[in-house]
Amino acid sequence: MNRKLASIGVGCLLAIATIIFLYPLFWMILGSFKSNAEIFNTLIFWPREWTGQYYEILLSNEFFPYLTSLANSITVSLSQGVGATLLAAMAGFVIGSYRFRGRIGLLALGILVVLIPAQMVALPLFMWVNTLGLFDNVFGVILPGLVSGLGLLFFARVYSQLPSDLLDVARMEGASEFRIFLLTLPLVKPFLIAFGFAHFVLSWHAHIISMLILNSEETRTLPISLAALYGSSLNSPQAVLMAGSALGMLPLIAVFAFAYPQLKSALQEFVSQ
Amino acid sequence: MVSVSWAESVKIWISSQQDKIYYDNMVRLYQQEVDAGFQAEVQAFGFREMPDKLAIAFKTQTSTPDIVQLDEVFFGMYLQGEAPFVDLTDRVKAAGLDESIMPQRLELFSLGDQVLGLPQSLSAVVIYYRRDLFQQFSLSPSEFKTWDDFMAIGEELAAQNQPLVALDPSYFGMLLRQRGGHLFSETGDVLPDFELAVETLEFMGELAQKRIGLMPDRSTIFDPVFFGGDVANNEILAIMGADWYGLDMIQQFSSELEGEWGIMPLPVWTDEQGNPNSVRTSTFAGQGLVIYKGSDLIDESWEFVKFVMTNREANAQRFLQGNSFPAYKPAFEDIRLLQPQPFFGYDSMGQILVDLAPEVPRVMMNPKRPMAVFMIREGMLSSVMYGEGDARTALTRFKDQLDGGGGPPPGVN
Amino acid sequence: MQRSLSDRDWPSWGHIWLLAPFFVFLSLFWITPLGKGLLLSLESDTLFGESTFVGWQHYRDLLADSRYWRAVLNTAVFAVSTITITITLALVFSHALRFCNRRIQGPLVFGLMIPGLCPPTVLALLFLLVFHGKEGLLNRWIVQPLGFETINWLSDPDFILSAVVIQAVWRWTGFMAFFLLCALNARPKEILDAAKIDGAGFRSRFVNVTLPLIAPTLTFCLIYLIIDCFAQFAGSYVLFGGSGGTNDAGLLLVTYAYQKAFIGGGFGSGAAVSLSIVPWLAGMLILVAMAPRHVWKEGSTR
Numbered sequence: 001m002n003r004k005l006a007s008i009g010v011g012c013l014l015a016i017a018t019i020i021f022l023y024p025l026f027w028m029i030l031g032s033f034k035s036n037a038e039i040f041n042t043l044i045f046w047p048r049e050w051t052g053q054y055y056e057i058l059l060s061n062e063f064f065p066y067l068t069s070l071a072n073s074i075t076v077s078l079s080q081g082v083g084a085t086l087l088a089a090m091a092g093f094v095i096g097s098y099r100f101r102g103r104i105g106l107l108a109l110g111i112l113v114v115l116i117p118a119q120m121v122a123l124p125l126f127m128w129v130n131t132l133g134l135f136d137n138v139f140g141v142i143l144p145g146l147v148s149g150l151g152l153l154f155f156a157r158v159y160s161q162l163p164s165d166l167l168d169v170a171r172m173e174g175a176s177e178f179r180i181f182l183l184t185l186p187l188v189k190p191f192l193i194a195f196g197f198a199h200f201v202l203s204w205h206a207h208i209i210s211m212l213i214l215n216s217e218e219t220r221t222l223p224i225s226l227a228a229l230y231g232s233s234l235n236s237p238q239a240v241l242m243a244g245s246a247l248g249m250l251p252l253i254a255v256f257a258f259a260y261p262q263l264k265s266a267l268q269e270f271v272s273q
Numbered sequence: 274m275v276s277v278s279w280a281e282s283v284k285i286w287i288s289s290q291q292d293k294i295y296y297d298n299m300v301r302l303y304q305q306e307v308d309a310g311f312q313a314e315v316q317a318f319g320f321r322e323m324p325d326k327l328a329i330a331f332k333t334q335t336s337t338p339d340i341v342q343l344d345e346v347f348f349g350m351y352l353q354g355e356a357p358f359v360d361l362t363d364r365v366k367a368a369g370l371d372e373s374i375m376p377q378r379l380e381l382f383s384l385g386d387q388v389l390g391l392p393q394s395l396s397a398v399v400i401y402y403r404r405d406l407f408q409q410f411s412l413s414p415s416e417f418k419t420w421d422d423f424m425a426i427g428e429e430l431a432a433q434n435q436p437l438v439a440l441d442p443s444y445f446g447m448l449l450r451q452r453g454g455h456l457f458s459e460t461g462d463v464l465p466d467f468e469l470a471v472e473t474l475e476f477m478g479e480l481a482q483k484r485i486g487l488m489p490d491r492s493t494i495f496d497p498v499f500f501g502g503d504v505a506n507n508e509i510l511a512i513m514g515a516d517w518y519g520l521d522m523i524q525q526f527s528s529e530l531e532g533e534w535g536i537m538p539l540p541v542w543t544d545e546q547g548n549p550n551s552v553r554t555s556t557f558a559g560q561g562l563v564i565y566k567g568s569d570l571i572d573e574s575w576e577f578v579k580f581v582m583t584n585r586e587a588n589a590q591r592f593l594q595g596n597s598f599p600a601y602k603p604a605f606e607d608i609r610l611l612q613p614q615p616f617f618g619y620d621s622m623g624q625i626l627v628d629l630a631p632e633v634p635r636v637m638m639n640p641k642r643p644m645a646v647f648m649i650r651e652g653m654l655s656s657v658m659y660g661e662g663d664a665r666t667a668l669t670r671f672k673d674q675l676d677g678g679g680g681p682p683p684g685v686n
Numbered sequence: 687m688q689r690s691l692s693d694r695d696w697p698s699w700g701h702i703w704l705l706a707p708f709f710v711f712l713s714l715f716w717i718t719p720l721g722k723g724l725l726l727s728l729e730s731d732t733l734f735g736e737s738t739f740v741g742w743q744h745y746r747d748l749l750a751d752s753r754y755w756r757a758v759l760n761t762a763v764f765a766v767s768t769i770t771i772t773i774t775l776a777l778v779f780s781h782a783l784r785f786c787n788r789r790i791q792g793p794l795v796f797g798l799m800i801p802g803l804c805p806p807t808v809l810a811l812l813f814l815l816v817f818h819g820k821e822g823l824l825n826r827w828i829v830q831p832l833g834f835e836t837i838n839w840l841s842d843p844d845f846i847l848s849a850v851v852i853q854a855v856w857r858w859t860g861f862m863a864f865f866l867l868c869a870l871n872a873r874p875k876e877i878l879d880a881a882k883i884d885g886a887g888f889r890s891r892f893v894n895v896t897l898p899l900i901a902p903t904l905t906f907c908l909i910y911l912i913i914d915c916f917a918q919f920a921g922s923y924v925l926f927g928g929s930g931g932t933n934d935a936g937l938l939l940v941t942y943a944y945q946k947a948f949i950g951g952g953f954g955s956g957a958a959v960s961l962s963i964v965p966w967l968a969g970m971l972i973l974v975a976m977a978p979r980h981v982w983k984e985g986s987t988r
Contacts, residue, residue, distance in 0.1 A: 093704060155907070
C-alpha cells in the first residue's frame with residue numbers, strides 16, 4: 001500500500017519534471033513554424049499556421065549549407081566522443097590501477113587542463129593550430145578535443161575501483177599491458193559509453209574554438225552556422241534557426257538511443273561480475 | 274589556378290547573413306559597372322562573434338580580412354595601441370568624400386585627425402510613435418515641441434495609467450548628445466559635461482518614477498520580446514530610436530502594425546527662459562566600413578569601399594532593404610529614399626532624416642567607448658531605477674571605473 | 687608482478703605507451719597554449735602592433751579592482767548554490783527513475799536531459815521568454831500563482847544571480863541524474879541485499895552503502911559542475927550577452943575575463959582574469975577530490 005502511494009507520488013513528480021524539462025524541445029519545434037513576431041510573443045503557444053516553409057528555406061541552403069554543417073558536426077563530435085574516451089581510458093587505466101612514481105603529478109597535470117576556461121586558451125590555441133597548418137580544417141578542432149582532463153580523472157577513479165583478480169590472472173599468463181587494458185574494456189563498458197556520450201554532447205555544442213578555427217562555410221559546424229543566423233540583423237526568420245536546431249537534435253537522439261540500451265545491458269553484466 | 278584567384282580575392286567580413294546577401298549583390302554590381310576582374314569573398318559571422326573573431330585575427334595577425342563592416346560601438350575596441358585600420362584621410366580627401374559624407378559621421382570613424390573608416394548610416398535619432406494610440410488619446414505630434422511638453426503630456430497619460438514612452442539605457446547617450454554633451458571629450462576625459470550628464474540621467478529617472486517611461490524587460494528596447502510584449506500589448510505610445518532601428522527592428526518585429534507608426538523629430542531642450550537650446554535629433558550606433566592595415570589588397574579594397582559608399586544603387590539598396598539611411602549627401606536626392614512609406618502611415622522617413630541631417634551631433638571616438646556604452650547599457654540606468662544609488666553616484670562610479678579599473682589603463686603602450 | 691609497483695617505482699614501458707597518447711595531446715594542444723597564455727597575461731593590452739612586457743601589472747590591477755572582487759563573490763555564490771541544488775535534485779530524480787517501468791525509463795531520462803542538449807543559441811532566445819519580467823513563463827506559472835509580485839528576473843539586481851542559478855540547474859540536473867542513475871544501477875546487488883537483511887533503513891543504507899558506491903560518479907558530477915560554473919561561459923553569456931547585468935549583480939569571473947579581452951580590447955588583462963580563476967578552481971577541486979576519499983575507501987569492493 002505504502003509502496004503504491006510512493007510510486008504514484010514518484011510518477012507525478014517525474015511527469016511534472018519531464019514537462020518542465022521537455023519544454024524547450026516543444027518550444028523549439030513549434031517555433032520552427034512561427035513568424036518572428038509569434039516567436040517573441042510570450043502569450044502565443046501554437047503557431048498560427050503550420051507551414052513547412054522554414055524547413056524549405058533551411059534545406060535550400062539560402063543562408064548556409066545546412067547538411068554540410070550537420071555532417072561536420074557529426075564528424076567532429078563522433079571523433080571526439082570516441083577518441084577522447086579511448087585516450088582518457090588508456091591513461092586512466094594506468095593511473096587508476098597502478099602505483100608508480102609521478103602518478104599524482106600526471107593526474108594533477110591532466111586536471112589542470114580542465115581548469116582553464118576555453119576563452120583563455122582560445123587565442124594561443126588558435127595561433128598554434130595555425131602554425132600546424134590546421135586553420136579552417138576540422139582536424140584543427142578535433143585534435144585539441146581529444147584530451148579531456150575530466151575523462152582522465154573519471155577513468156582513474158573507475159579503474160581504481162575495478163576488482164583486480166581478473167587482471168592478475170592475465171598478468172600471470174604474461175599478457176602485455178595493452179592486452180590487459182583491452183581485457184578491462186568490457187568490464188568498464190557502461191562507463192565508457194556514459195563518458196563517450198557526455199563528451200559527444202559537449203563537443204556538439206563547443207563554440208569558441210570552433211568559431212575561431214573553422215572559417216569557411218564548408219568547414220563550419222552546426223552551432224557556428226546557426227549562430228551566424230541568430231541575433232544578427234533581425235530580418236532573417238528566427239524560425240529557420242529553430243528548424244535547424246530541431247533537426248540538429250536528431251543526431252543527439254540517435255546517439256542516446258544507441259547508448260542507452262547498451263548501457264543498461266552492460267550495467268547488468270557489470271553487476272553480475 | 275584556384276590558388277591564384279584565391280590570393281587576389283578581397284575578403285569581406287560582415288556580421289549578419291542578411292548583409293551578406295547585400296554585399297554579394299554589391300560585388301556583382303561592382304563587377305558589372307567597374308571592374309569585371311574583381312574577386313571578393315564575403316563572409317558572415319554572428320553579430321557578436323564577428324567582433325570577437327576579428328580581435329583575435331588582429332592580435333595574432335592571421336587569417337585577417339581585407340574589408341570589415343563594423344558597428345561604431347565595436348570599432349573603438351580595436352583602437353588599443355596602434356590602429357589596425359588603414360588611415361584613409363588622404364584617400365577620402367582625394368575622392369572628395371570629406372565634402373560629400375556628413376562630417377559628424379566621418380568623425381565617428383576617426384581617431385585624432387586620422388579617418389579610419391567610412392560610415393554607412395546617418396543614424397539620426399527620431400521618435401517613432403503609434404498613430405492609432407495617439408488618436409485614441411487625442412494627441413498630435415506637433416504638441417511635442419520641447420521635453421517639458423513631453424513631460425507634461427506624459428504626466429496626463431500617467432494619470433490614466435498609460436505610459437508614454439519606452440525607456441532604454443541607450444537614451445542616456447542619445448539625450449546627452451542632443452544637448453551637446455559627450456561621453457568622452459576630444460582629449461579623452463570621461464563625461465566632460467558631468468553636470469549635464471547628471472541632469473540627463475535624473476531626467477530619465479523622473480520619466481521612470483512618474484511612470485511616463487516604461488522600462489521594458491531586461492531594460493532594453495533591442496530585445497525582440499519587447500515587441501512581442503510591450504509593443505504588441507499597446508503598453509507604450511512611442512520609442513526613441515535611430516533610422517536603422519525603424520527600418521530594421523520596428524518593421525521586422527511589429528509587422529502587423531503596418532501603417533500604425535509615425536515618425537517625428539525629438540522634442541528640444543530649453544534654457545531657463547524656455548527658449549530652445551538644442552537640436553532636434555541625436556545619434557546612436559551605426560555601421561561603417563574599415564580596411565585592414567596589413568591587407569595586401571588595400572587599393573582594391575578601397576575602390577570597392579568607395580563604390581559601395583558612393584554608388585547610387587548601393588546607397589538606395591541599403592535603405593530599401595531595411596538596413597540604414599546613408600550618410601552620403603548626394604544620396605539624399607535619390608527620390609527612392611524620399612518616398613512616403615506605407616509602413617509609417619505614409620510619413621517619409623527619408624525626408625525627415627534629410628531635414629535633420631545637419632543637426633546630427635558629433636561623437637568623439639575613444640578606445641574606451643565600447644566599454645562605456647556597454648556599462649551604460651548593462652546597468653547604469655537600472656541601478657538608478659532599482660534604488661541602488663542616485664544619478665550622481667551612478668555616474669561617479671561609471672567615471673571612476675572607466676578612468677581606473679573599468680578599462681585598460683591608458684598609455685600602457 | 688606490476689601490481690607490486692610502489693610509489694617509488696617508475697612506470698614500465700608498457701604503461702608509458704598507454705599514457706603517451708593522452709599526455710602528448712595534452713602538451714601539444716593545451717599546455718603549450720597555456721604557457722603562451724601566461725606570457726600574454728604579462729604583456730600590455732595592445733591589440734595590434736608590438737606589445738610591451740608589463741610583468742605582474744595586470745594582476746596587481748585586479749587586486750585593486752572592485753569589479754573583480756564582486757565577480758569573485760558572485761561566482762562563489764553562484765557555484766555553491768548551483769552545485770548544491772543540482773546534485774540534490776539529481777539524486778532525487780535518479781532514485782525516482784529507478785521506480786519507473788523499465789520501458790519508459792529511457793525516454794524519461796532523455797526528456798530530463800533535453801535542456802542540456804539544446805543548442806545554446808536556442809536557449810538564449812527561450813530564456814528571454816522564460817525570465818521575462820511581466821509575461822515570462824516563470825512569472826506566469828510560478829510566481830503569480832503563488833501570490834507574489836512579478837519579478838523582473840533579468841534586471842532586478844536582487845534576482846539576477848538567481849536567474850543564472852535557475853538556468854544552470856535546469857540545464858544540468860537531467861545530465862547529472864543520468865550519470866547517477868547509471869551509478870545506482872551499477873551497485874552490486876549482494877551488498878544492497880545484505881544491508882537490507884541487516885535491517886538498515888533507507889537513510890542508513892544511503893549513507894553507508896550507496897554513497898560510498900556512487901562516490902566516483904558523484905565526484906565526476908561535482909567536478910563537471912564546478913568547471914561549468916567557473917570556466918564555462920555559455921550559461922551567463924546567453925542570459926546577459928557578456929555583461930554582468932544591473933549593477934554587476936550577475937558578473938561572473940568568466941564574464942569579466944570576456945569583457946576585459948573582447949569589449950575592452952585588452953587580451954593581456956583578460957588573460958590575467960582567466961588565469962586568476964585557476965587557483966580558486968584548484969582549491970575547490972582539491973576539496974572535492976579529498977573529501978570523499980575516506981568515504982569510498984571503506985565501501986570499496988576491494
